[in-house]
Amino acid sequence: MRDGSSTHPEPTSPKTTIPGWRLILSDAGRLWASRERPFSPVATHAGAERTVDADSLGALRAETDRQETFAREAEEQAEQAAREQETRQAPASEEREMREQQTREAPAPEERELPERKQEIRERETPEREQAGQVIA
Secondary structure (H helix, E strand, C coil): CCCCCCCCCCCCCHHHCECCEEEEECCCCCEEEEECCCCCHHHHHHCCCCEEEECCHHHHHHHHHHHHHHHHHHHHHHHHHHHHHHHHHHHHHHHHHHHHHHHHHCCCHHHHCCHHHHHHHHHHHHHHHHHHCCCCC
């Protein structure tokens, strides 16, 4: 009845709306709500339901709230797991980066020789290079 004597609020009144959800009254008198936008893949995979039903508007509101909370918690847990994964990977990547930097900064094998050995090699090679015309003053 829509003459104002009904105990049910009008379908378009604020009392019958759930933000973000489309309400449906089945032919059998059951109330359904379908979320206007899908949940994220993370929330859906965790089990959040986009369409729910109930016997009363209050129960339907409670169920849509439950689904929203469930989805939010699933997304927060996924974000936390991602942050923890990054934290676990960071030391390994930092260690790898340090090794790579040490490799770049490491002296070439010929530069690792002792200074005395370097001087000896220079003294021995200098006359040979002078003869070949390779010494640059």
